[in-house]
Amino acid sequence: MIRRLFIANRGEIALRVIRTARAMGITTVLGVSSADAASLPALMADETVLLGPGPSSQSYLAIPAVVAAMVAAKCDAVHPGYGFLSENAAFAKAVSDAGIRFVGPDITTLEGMGDKLAARALALEAGLPVLPGGAAATREAVHARAAETGYPLLLKAVAGGGGKGMRRVDRAEDLDTALDMAQAEAQAAFGNSAVYVERFVAKGRHVEVQLLGDGTHSIHLGTRDCSIQRRFQKLVEEAPAPAMPEEARAGIENAAVRLAQHIGYRGAGTAEFLVDATDFSFYFLELNARIQVEHPVTEAITGVDLVEQQLLIAAGKPLALTQTMVRPVGHAIEVRINAEDPDADFRPAPGRIARAAWPAGPGIRVDTHIAAGGEVPPFYDSLLGKLIVHGASREEAVIRLQAALARIRIEGVPTTAGLHARIASDPRFAAGGVDTGFLTGLAS
Incomplete structure (x- = not known):
C-alpha cells in the first residue's frame, strides 16, 4: 500500500486528496508555491515542500523541481489531481524513473489520450462514432478540411483541454483569424500550437x-x-x-x-x-x-x-x-x-x-x-x-x-x-x- 503520498497540485483538489489519504492512513506531503504556503491545503497536509515562486511555470509545472521534492520527501507515490501535470506523459515518466508510483494511467495511455487526434484514432479502432473532421497540419490543410467538414465548425487544440485553443467558426472568411487565435492560445497554454477541425453541432x-x-x-x-x-x-x-x-x-x-x-x-x-x-x-x-x-x-x-x-x-x-x-x-x-x-x-x-x-x-x-x-x-x-x-x-x-x-x-x-x-x-x-x-x- 502507499505510505507517503506527494500531492502535486493545489486548491480544493489538493484538500480533497488529503482528506481521503488521511482516512486511508496515508501520510500526505503537499508541494506548494510561495503564493500557497499559507493556504488551507498547506495547513491540512502532514508536510509541505516549497516548489518555487507563485507563477505555475516556476512551481507546479516545473517537472524537475516537483520530482526532486517528492524524492527528497521519500514519497512512494504522487497524486497529480487535475490540470497542471495530471496528464503529462513526460512528468509520469520522470516520476517512474525516480522509482515513484504515478496515481493515474500508464505512460502509453497518457501519450495516446493527451493527443486528441491520437485519441480520436483509438476511439475509431474501438468502434466509437466521431464527428466529421480531422487533422490539418498547415493553413492550406485547415482550409481544405474546413471545406470538407462544412460550417459551422470548431478549431480545437490537439493538446490540453479546459476550452483552451478552441474557436467556433461560422463562415469561411473568418477562418484565418480564428486559426491564428486558436493556435496562439494553444501554444501559450500547452506549448503546442497544433489544432484540428471538427464539425460544430448547434444543439x-x-x-x-x-x-x-x-x-x-x-x-x-x-x-x-x-x-x-x-x-x-x-x-x-x-x-x-x-x-x-x-x-x-x-x-x-x-x-x-x-x-x-x-x-x-x-x-x-x-x-x-x-x-x-x-x-x-x-x-x-x-x-x-x-x-x-x-x-x-x-x-x-x-x-x-x-x-x-x-x-x-x-x-x-x-x-x-x-x-x-x-x-x-x-x-x-x-x-x-x-x-x-x-x-x-x-x-x-x-x-x-x-x-x-x-x-x-x-x-x-x-x-x-x-x-x-x-x-x-x-x-x-x-x-x-x-x-x-x-x-x-x-x-x-x-x-x-x-x-x-x-x-x-x-x-x-x-x-x-x-x-x-x-x-x-x-x-x-x-x-x-x-x-x-x-x-x-x-x-x-
Whole structure:
C-alpha cells in the first residue's frame, strides 16, 4: 500500500486528496508555491515542500523541481489531481524513473489520450462514432478540411483541454483569424500550437461517462451532463445526465467501457461525448485520463470514493467493484463558484477574501480551499469552491441547489454565485436537458 503520498497540485483538489489519504492512513506531503504556503491545503497536509515562486511555470509545472521534492520527501507515490501535470506523459515518466508510483494511467495511455487526434484514432479502432473532421497540419490543410467538414465548425487544440485553443467558426472568411487565435492560445497554454477541425453541432449536449479500470477490467459509474459552459469551460455538472432516453444513455456508457477495455485503461478516467439534442446521436470527443473537477456528483449518487479507488489501483489492487455493484441513487448537481465577474466576460478577480460562509445540511457538500482572510492569487484557475447537492430526485436536487446558493456569502471578490442562482431558477434548467447554448439565452 502507499505510505507517503506527494500531492502535486493545489486548491480544493489538493484538500480533497488529503482528506481521503488521511482516512486511508496515508501520510500526505503537499508541494506548494510561495503564493500557497499559507493556504488551507498547506495547513491540512502532514508536510509541505516549497516548489518555487507563485507563477505555475516556476512551481507546479516545473517537472524537475516537483520530482526532486517528492524524492527528497521519500514519497512512494504522487497524486497529480487535475490540470497542471495530471496528464503529462513526460512528468509520469520522470516520476517512474525516480522509482515513484504515478496515481493515474500508464505512460502509453497518457501519450495516446493527451493527443486528441491520437485519441480520436483509438476511439475509431474501438468502434466509437466521431464527428466529421480531422487533422490539418498547415493553413492550406485547415482550409481544405474546413471545406470538407462544412460550417459551422470548431478549431480545437490537439493538446490540453479546459476550452483552451478552441474557436467556433461560422463562415469561411473568418477562418484565418480564428486559426491564428486558436493556435496562439494553444501554444501559450500547452506549448503546442497544433489544432484540428471538427464539425460544430448547434444543439449539442456535453455528456460524459465516469470510468474505473485496473488495466484488465473496466466499469462505468454512470453519466454526467456538463452542457452549461462559458467559453467551452464547464460551469454546472450533474449526474446522471437528465432527460436522456435509456437507450441513448446505455449506448454512451457501453461505448465508454468499450474504449477503456480497448486501451487497457488503469485508474479513474472520463470519456466525453457530444450528444445531438435533436436525435440523441452521440460522438466521442476525448478521454480525460485523470480525476475530473465534477467527480463529486458521481460520488454522491454512487457512494464510491473515486480518490480512494485511484489510490487502491495505483497500489496494484485489482478493481474490487463490478458493474452490477454500481447502483446510482437519486440525482446530484455541482456548480463551480469562481472568483470571476460574469458581467465583465467572466474576467478573473484575484484578491483577499473578506468573508466566506458556505451552506451546510442534508444533501449538501462543499469542496473548497478558501477562508476569510485568505488570498486568491492571480497565477491560477479562479475556482474558489464547488457546491454539490444531492436529492432523491432531480426536482429535489434543484430545490436544494436554489436554497443552498441563497446562503452563500463570499465578500472581497466578485463570484459566479449570483449567476448560478439565475441558472438554478431558470425554467429551462428546471426542465433538464439544456444544450451548450444555454447561457446565451439566460436572463440577466
